Amino acid sequence: MSDQFNVVDLFCGAGGLHIGFERQGFTTKLCIDNNLQVEKTHKLNFPHIPFINRDIALISSEEIASFIDGDLDVMAGGPPCQGFSTIGKRSSSDPEKRAAHDPRNELVITYAKLISDLKPKFIVMENVKGILTMDKGAYLQNVLSLLRDAGYNVDYKLINMADYGVPQIRQRVIILGNALGLPVKFPEPTHSETANLITQKWNNCWNVIHDLADLPENPDFNHVALKHTEKNIERYKLIPEGGRLPEDKLSEELYRKNFGNTYKRLHRDKPSLTMVPGNDAFPIHPILHRSLTIREAARIQTFPDKMIFAGNRRQQGHQVGNAVPPKFSEVLAAFIKNELLKAK
Template sequence: MFKKDNTSLNFIDLFAGAGGLSEGFLQAGFNPIAHVEMNKAASRTLETRSAYYYLKKIKQLHWYYQYERNEITREELFTHIPDAVTKTVINAEMSPKTLPDIFNVIDSVIREDKIKEVDVIIGGPPCQAYSLVGRAQSSHMNIPMDEDPRNELYKMYTRFLNRYQPKMFVFENVIGLLTARDGGAFKNLKAQLKRVGYEIDVKMQNAVDFGVLQKRKRIIIIGWRKGTEHFYPDFIPMRSNAHVRDLLDDLAIVERGHENDEYCLDYDQCSEYLRHNNIRTPDDVVTHHIARPNNDRDVVIYGMVIDAYARGEKISYEKLPEELKTHKNQTSFRDRFKVVEGNDMACHTVLAHLAKDGHYFIHPDRRQCRSITVREAARLQTFPDNYFFEGTRGEKFKQIGNAVPPIMAKVIATAIRKQLL
């Protein structure tokens, strides 16, 4: 993202998304060589985050804060950013046809920055093909699961491993990868990784065990070059004593369909959890506190769901009054309306489905009676308040829902860094 110290540890981020995994490695002291991401909005988010780190390094963050406050345009912001910074964000779909050009860009960065070797490759192919929802989508698109092209994206990952031979790699994905195609997908992945010279270990990890206030189970594959003494770190569970409300309560009340335009918050009012994890700092500008325009019927339902949660109960769809029901199917997705568990020490998994509707992520405050805002979703995922997401509201929700929580990523990165130093 900026001129690198060639004695520092570095990484390449594949299928980078909005950069949650990358953010953890940056916070742990790694330097990025490149990010590869096919989605345009997510790539722009990565570019903007690159600008943040560059301006932070040269102590010129006031330009970034002006952009967040909408005082200057994105074009004006990037007049202060060298082309070498944005060059490291490669907006391209990975395929056998595009890889040569992607390799050329990365090779030029390595040459220009005099990088001796790649220390770590991180990332994970889009997980939709391995998730239950993704499998359903394949059937709806009349694509047999075995023929879904997303199944083959892991081969792109191994092509990078083969070319750059990093000391270690981190591969994140949904648990469904282990059982997709009756286990064939994972078997093929292991064979490919072994073929390009890596030993691996795979474990299911839950974000809540890394200090995140969210139940989020994913598989984390960690690999190391054969013949080295590296290994899968032993992550000791480190659950927080905070509650989900500690992520939300200092943010201003926002009505449905509105955006809070108070860019500054009273730092003294934020929780210890936010401070300790550097999600909020005194200088941060609050952005993306945008609520979708929930209709009157949904607001009535939301109120019922919030009240039920306060009583320690849940309301399934079939128990709603008939006049509030709009779906004939009352047996599937019975918990389609769900509150974010503010009084608990972890909420349910934040999903990219937030881009479509917020019924599964209702704010726990009865006074607000709406689905969560983009910024609230980002906080549940432990993105810092100074993380700016590009794109439409839906695109921002999708980027956040697909991300690895940065706090979790930082713990993984720190453990790997200890092995490599």
């Protein structure tokens, strides 16, 4: 089964997408990203998978094709959104003109061109929820138009990863497309906030991190607590489980402006808040007065413990926080594999 279907992972990051596909028997032919620490993480964990560390705009479809034997079954990846925040200020709804204002927005256009050239049977794109409202929705419609022009039936869905067994409330836009003439569908949720005849109850975060609370720190396991200031620790002590810092009850010495997500505490009986790599800190541990370690965040993101993340703590946090949870990508891969088998 391992050679039956193959996948190329663009903007692969720490590999959350292709981990799930490999669990479903896909062979990852190539991973691409433009980040030295991602490359180090890749070589630590996936030495058997070819990796190109380069700007995607500088990679030809012929070079990618050289890694693939026969047809390409799935091209996966989520072009990052760093440049998209300026889109709302652009008067043009034409993506080519807009890209001229901000070269980072060329990523999606380049991605669509590669898809048009390589003609994968299925395409998977993952992106943040904000893509829905960028340029009042025009940006996403332009992306879909580019993909349809490349010959794909394509659609999108806002998905909460908790609905697929990930112990985290994580909303992401998933764009799926195929060149097989199949209607575009998405996998049915397996979990929900309250269990019913069809779904299980959402997984809680405590099930996956409770055993790490008393584990000694270990840099080789990405399990090191941030060294918080005494003032921050005093603030953390005031945060109830599942709650946020009560700003109206702070003493003058503990008060400051702009308390963000790093001042929210997780609840043992609920999924985690979204893992985002903000300011080196993840949310506060359910019972300890510190933020989550990289390993705890990786557990919540459903990475296996054998995954080791390279770089300094900030770089590790960005790799973990930006990743597609492997548990979700495995559900997605199983769904796409079934679609591919039906089309044979």
